[in-house]
Amino acid sequence: MNETTFAELVRRAKAGDEQALNALLSEFEDDVRLAVRRQLPRVLRTQFDSMDFVQLVWASVFAGEAVDPTRFDNPQHLRAFLTGVAWNKVREEYRRRTRTRKYDIGREEPLYVRRGDREEPREVPSPEPTPSQNLQEIDRMEQLTAGRSGPEAEALRLRSLGLTLEEVAARVGLSERTVRRLIEDSRRRMEQRQWR
Missing domain, CATH: 1.10.10 (Arc Repressor Mutant, subunit A)
Structure with missing residues (x-):
């Protein structure tokens, strides 16, 4: 992708052109997904799919007002920016899941427990009155x-x-x-x- 084609695609995507947006997605999605997979800690892999973060990245770049995609000079510049955004999204979620009591992964318990050679449902308190x-x-x-x-x-x-x-x-x-x-x-x- 040359710089002229890139600049035109970014301008059209920001204006809401769906074809241009799809072209950018297909061009950069693998790079963003790879960045997420490299950064995604093992403890979050059971909670999230890498595509969850990819979607967050695209939403923050093209739906948010804080970032103007037309400011990127070339595809490499956008690729580096998207990688940085992906890493930040993963780190932010990791901090939220490990440093806040409300979302602490360590507090989670499985719904099934192993008893001998079979798994049985864990007894969960009923929401009904005793x-x-x-x-x-x-x-x-x-x-x-x-x-x-x-x-x-x-x-x-x-x-x-x-x-x-x-x-x-x-x-x-x-x-x-x-x-x-x-x-x-x-x-x-x-x-x-x-x-x-």
Whole structure:
């Protein structure tokens, strides 16, 4: 690729010409992928494919406003720049995955564990409430509805299921204001019981 063809392709690609963009991709993609593979640490290879980083590189060069691809003098200049961007993307992700607690690869655990000659699924805590939490909720609801009329008790139960004040009022035949007052009163009663 000579410098005139290169400059024209870059200008057209930045303007949104899909054919020019595809020509640049096919010309430089292997170089970017090789740069990513050379830099990609073993611990990240199970998490990412090299094409993930290649796409990040292309997005930052042609979709971002910070880089003007027309500033590159020749194909070698762009190739060196793309290699540098690829290395930075990999290093940035590696730092994020090894130095931050939230994404720390070392904290990950496999879903299956080996027991003898077979793999069994690891026991994972259920997002559902435990039986004791269910009993506590039932006890709390009984305390809240004790001494209440049928519609008032039903309003509290429906609200605990996540219905809005408007939906609760429509279902039990009370005004929205009454439902709001009922819930506030119940909340105050529960808070007073906690402090005793």
